[in-house]
Amino acid sequence: MSDAKKKKLTPVQQEYHDFARQREPNRPLLLNSLRAFAVGGFICLVGQFVQDFFLWNFDFTEKTAGNPAVAVMILIAVVLTVSGVFDHIAQWAGAGTAVPVTGFANSIASAALEHRTEGFILGVGGNMFKLAGSVIVFGVVAAFVVALVRTVLSTLGGP
């Protein structure tokens, strides 16, 4: 993908890109990955505890205990968002907070908070999915295609 972009650059521009790239601080990849691993793993661990809590103390089965667990994780993420700490944790943890469902919840809550000044209907309602929208749209479209393929294949006599 970056090659396609480079082909459209003139030689002078390409030379400048290389010049600038050499003077750009590199993203600390190893450090970021370690942090993402640690925080992401920890969040999933918390999710596991919450799930087990619902499993042991309420009438949920293994399959259904995931639902309230996810709701609790989302609530935690929203609370951290409104208290203004989520973005600081995320700066440190990167994908560790973004990839779990906490990232999804934060994207919705932060957009809702931000656009409150434009009113609840147009602002909050209209902008809430600014960041999460792509995830929902592509998740649904992908699921539709996958389910369609699976269903057609099984009707044609597959597994």
Place this chain on the structure above:
Amino acid sequence: METYIWAFVIGGLICVIGQLLMDVARLTPATTMTILVVAGAVADGLGLYEPLIDFAGAGASVPITSFGNALVHGALLEAKTYGLIGILTGIFEVTSAGISAAIVFGFLAALFFKPRG
């Protein structure tokens, strides 16, 4: 006990994949999450995601990939009973908790709080 260890490890690894997409492939968070969701849907289509959840518990069900998995699950469940139309009617069935919670709590957040900047 073992589930806890694998929850941590698998969850952490999925996050590392996300980190690589953002830092190496230079993708935006939205693009990265979209890729992961689609990956989860495809993985479930291939029958690979449910075993991962059995093995790693929340390590597979908390990352956004499981959202894709749940969407496919809902669609396939309904399709079994109602045929092709079930794909459309069933997509959001399993993920209802997640989406509803996010919308409701996000709205309540905007109702009672201001951003800190």
Place this chain on the structure above:
Amino acid sequence: MLKGHQTWIFENRPVIAAAAAVGGPFEARGPLAADFDLLHGDLWAGQDSYEKAERKMLEEASRRAVDKAGLRKEDVQFFLSGDLGNQIIASSFAARSLGVPFFGLYGACSTAMEGLALGSLLVDSGAARYVLCATSSHNAATEKQYRYPTEYGSQRPPTAQWTVTGAAAAVVAATGDGPRVTAATIGRVVDMGMTDPFNMGGAMAPAAVDTIVAHFRDLNVCGGDYDLVATGDLGRVGHRIAADLLQKQGLAIPSFTDCGLLIYGPDHSMVMAGASGTACSAAVTYGHLLNRMKKGELRKVLIVATGALLSPLSYQQKESIPCIAHAVSIEYGGKE
């Protein structure tokens, strides 16, 4: 008077009669806090939206500058202002409350010097007795518009910059005591195909160099003729690139800094590569640098404000980032 290809020499040497700088909480914690006329403790300035807070700061800076010049706003012929908001609403709404005939400008973060250059031309040519040149920017409003909501957990890379929350204004007059605007070089748009909105410095550096080279060529001067040359907001990354590019052309500048590096201390973890925003070059110039000139520490400075002319939409449409830089030279050799 036109000199060379794109430079004006102001023969009548218009005076910066007064200037004022307003800042927010981050600026209050920085090393230049004492050079601000007014500092706010939070991003809201008592208003109910970030956009209104930015407008309020712009109004405050403008009124302060007019007061300090010993004038009333009715004495000012023209108000030149710009900011980063869509349709420059902070400036337009501030102009509404000021009631001074208004020129709305847009040069992204180069607007401050674009305004000072045009304002000085108006006064120098006798087209105005007093001109108010101002700009503003607001961290949260800018992030909301160009990038992500402020509470969103994205990981900003080390090349990212922090938009200044604040405003600054200067009153340019034909006569009086004070630093004098002696020349201005208007930049042209330079686009080196850079596309990363989290690396503005890398995108803007070529524009800064282009304007500096044009300035030196048109006036037949060099970097050593100035006590200080300051770019607006190239940040650590862009400033280094610009310095190296100038060195490569044999035009190294002995005293070369960047307003985005001066305004915040080194210990701010959110600042990354440095400060940016329309108010960055304005607040540092109209506050800190003019104060240093009045104390006699600097006699001749060149401010090269740099701007990235992208929009949130152009980026989504896979466009690269065109940039521009405007340079204004200010001298102060007299007594207070």
